[in-house]
Amino acid sequence: MLNNKDLREAHLITRGNVDGLVCAALFLRHDPLCRVSFVTSPSAASSVLSKDRHSREVYVVDLAPDECLFSHCEGRDVTIVDHHPLRCPPKGRASMVIDEGRSAASVLAGHLGSEDAFDPLIAIADSVEFMETPLMEEVWSEYGVKRMVREAKVLDFSWRANIKDDVFRYRAALRLSQATWPSDVPIIWRRFLTVQNERRWPRAVSLVKDRMRRIGDIGVLELNGRDSLFGFGTRALVHVAQKQDLGYAALMHRREGHTSISLRGLRPDGLDLGAFTDDFTRRHGISGGGHPNSAGARIPQTSSYRLIRELLALSNP
């Protein structure tokens, strides 16, 4: 007979990159029946949250909560987990778990109390987020740098084979929730091989090298319509911009009626890009926000270069 325990599902809302995949694996380990949604922005997280009226509890992980997200937490059991400082004061009764200097997966693992068997996956998330943590050093020396770099690459390439495929993400995370190595999961391995064999990373890097414009301290890459970086988007742009010692990278994608823009800060003392995009889109539309060194916005096409000019002015006062 069923007791009166609350049997509704728990719901994880996170990103679809390596950090998010490891978060999903940890959460599925904690609650194998949970629901998982992968999103790309705080506003997409708000929209998923607003449509979910049935989950017992919701975790929003790695999504730089803004006012809109907090307003959707009202009257809900929501836990917000992030690895960047909060920009917007929490409203309502959402629980906050914020810690800096490690991946969101690492913060979530600490909160859920994950087993040691997940240390390699958490260390992989730290490394892909460019956070050299003590755990990462420990795992790298235990299993060897070569193996760990390879495993991180396998997982990072795999989801880029088809960036829209959330069914793949869920199935991959479910397998990783058994504390498996990425290369031992057939669906992950196959996708990795596809990306590797098609030489998508070197092709993305050479396309960026050909087309990136240097505007002051900013590396700007503009893509139109169906142009793509073979799934590597900002990662390839950041790679090239860093080599050229630039302070910021901006990927602009012109779509019908608007421009999507992703900004990355490449120096620790740079401008707070989350605050910048939030302020810019408040004045010019449409929506935007994010973390201090990683933010995104949807803006009217006519404002694209105004955003770059304002960023340039603020970063060179």
Ligand SMILES: [Mn+2]
């Ligand atoms: Mn992250």
